[in-house]
Amino acid sequence: MATEAKSEKYITTFQQLMEEGRKNGYRLDWLLPRETFGAQINSNAEAGGLLLQDIDRGPFAQIPDWSDNMTGRPRGATTRPNAARIGNYSIRTKADIWLKNASQLYEEAVQRQWSSAVDVPWETMEELPDDIERAECQLATFLTEVEFVAGDVPGKWISETTPDYYEPRMFLISQIMDEARHMDVFRKRAFANGGGLMSQTTNVALSGGAIDSARDFTEMSARLHISGEGLVLSIFRMGERMSYNDAEKAIYRLAASDESRHVAFGVMHLQYLAQTDPQRKEEIHSYLDEIELGLVAGTGGQNPAQRGTPSNAALAILLGGGSDAASIEEGGQIALAVRQRQVKEYVQRIKVAGLGDRFENGRANATLAAYVSA
Amino acid sequence: MVQQQTPPTGQRDLDGNPVPDAPDLSWMDKTLGWGIKARVEPFGGGMTIDALNVGVYAEVPDHIPFRNRLPRGAYPAPGAGSIGGYYLQDKHEQWAECAGRLYEEGISRRWSTATDVPWDTAYDLPGDVELAICQVATELSQHASVETEVVSGWLQNLSPGYHEVKLYLSTATYDAARMFEGYRKRAMLNGGGMMLESPGGMNRTIMETYAGWSQTVLGMWFVRNALDTTILRYLAVHGPSEADRVLAARLIPDRMRMAAYAVDHIRFAISKKPELVIGFQVWLGGVEFAQARDLRDPVLTEALAIIFGGSVAGMDEGMKVVRRMLQDFVKMYLSRCKQANLDRSKSLSGAFQGMLSGMAPPPRPQA
8 A cells, every 4th residue: 555656756855955965075875765755655553564565666576587686685775886796696586486475474474473481381281101201202302303404404595595585585584483493392392291302313314304405495395395394284283182281282283383384385486486487397396206205105204104213103102092002003093194194285285386287197106196095 | 111023024115124013112212311300480481491401401512423403412313324514513613501591582572573663653754864764774674684694594504402502593583584674664664665785895794704603793793783783772762753763672682682692602612712712803803894894885874864863954963973873883892892701992993993982984975
């Protein structure tokens, strides 16, 4: 809601002001209104306040398909010819990182920040059977470990991205904040009820090493946001079933709220890329081939429901209610349902991203179909 | 506790490995310390990250021998391997005792530029003042943007073994992002928008700090942060609208947490490695040079003079306030150095001495 720009009216005024200042020895050559000057933005307190997605106008709203910004200047700022070329950004092509709703996701993240210190009812925790507590602590140790991935890797890519694409950068910063809180809250869970940390994941590949290794942002995002966080989100959404007190329920509910934004970022970015840079679709499908192998065979890591891992066994104990054979068997059946849900949600996300043809043309991993139809 | 492994029944995974009927539960005994219970703080602080440092988990080692994501205190997997990155494995390279508390404080003081600034008070300011605010907003926004790039870029190099630092720096990145978008919003509010980019000398100095994280901290949070914080303090008083004053005042605690981490970290580093002082002193000499060179460019100080003087006509009066502000900036910087046991009072650069004496900014360039 902008009023008419009034820059024409001001030009003369500012030239007079500049002259006046110059008589007093000031330079003031910067005191020139841009073409949008005078176009007010309604801060609209009733509709969420002054939001990032509503502020840019004119040249400030023009997001270049390719950025030549090598000085780190804010998008739309006037350039200085003598500014140093410090911005050695590898991401200067819009399609490589863009999505349509990054600002909205950022503002939502700001509004939904929470505190693991006071927003989790830690006082509701009571002593649990030893095997349950150990399973909780093993799962918490695993999640603490993998949450480092989801903070550190986006951090690397923020510094690689031109500030002309500041919206996705802002979202990724909010993700770093979210992941810090997740790392923190699961560490707190491990210590909150008389347990402690347990075993590290057996090798770095199982704690998200492939995400670190990605040399392309979209490849990284597919592995992190679509695969890793998507899998974890499915687990968090099942949190009610594996929680033994209100504190755990709150942890999973709050963390799921954050993770859903992260997954949305990945889906919306893939969707934008598929629409605007279709020649890359085949390449993206090859990343998805790897991700699907991880889904069915557990080669990708970051999935606590993956068979044969301590976190999978911990899940089975938590879902079945104990570590005796019958409970583990029952928990394993529920864990299988979790894996089915993971696969179904993954399929849906890929369809929304505009890459669902792989499920029609035989490209998708055949084992997925068994999960979906189960 | 360890469940007996049953022989495989012939079921194999996609890699051909046998899948046991019953899961391996040997992990249930893999813990370095069991029976630990962290306590919720009694006066409303909740379950804090520092409260977890009890028993065997209270030890924060001087060196982390792993370059992977082993949570400190977890039972290490011998074959976990290296993940790459995380090459800052020594405590003195990153640690600050206050990091955990700063993290919790950062979270407890969360706020939103969308709703916590009375933006509707900043309409219809005089045109010259509005453009001056937009210029200052452009530079502060760019400073914060560079800060987000720098801190987020370092996260992958800092060992997860010192998770309190990583947690705090996550909030610091987020706080810097808020300053970026807060001042972008302010610049766009009346259509003035982003004006002239900052000179870039300090941006370059902060970004090109390959010597180490400590050097980055010195440039970014001893020097640049002291300047930005001082500007914010003056805007919190002399800002032309309530929105400008509130925005600046809201940002100051965020900035001060960064300074608190920085001072505590450098003091800790020097306490462990006194020989670092010489290098830090030399480095700060270079940073002071870069900052002074940026300030010789008149754009920022002229814009501030218009704001503080109330108009272009009031710039001479406004420039007096700018000189006091720069004096306060150098005092703040020297205070930080002193608190960190890095006394700069005897080796301060000439340009900084000039600002400290109230003589700066340097002579005006001829129109």
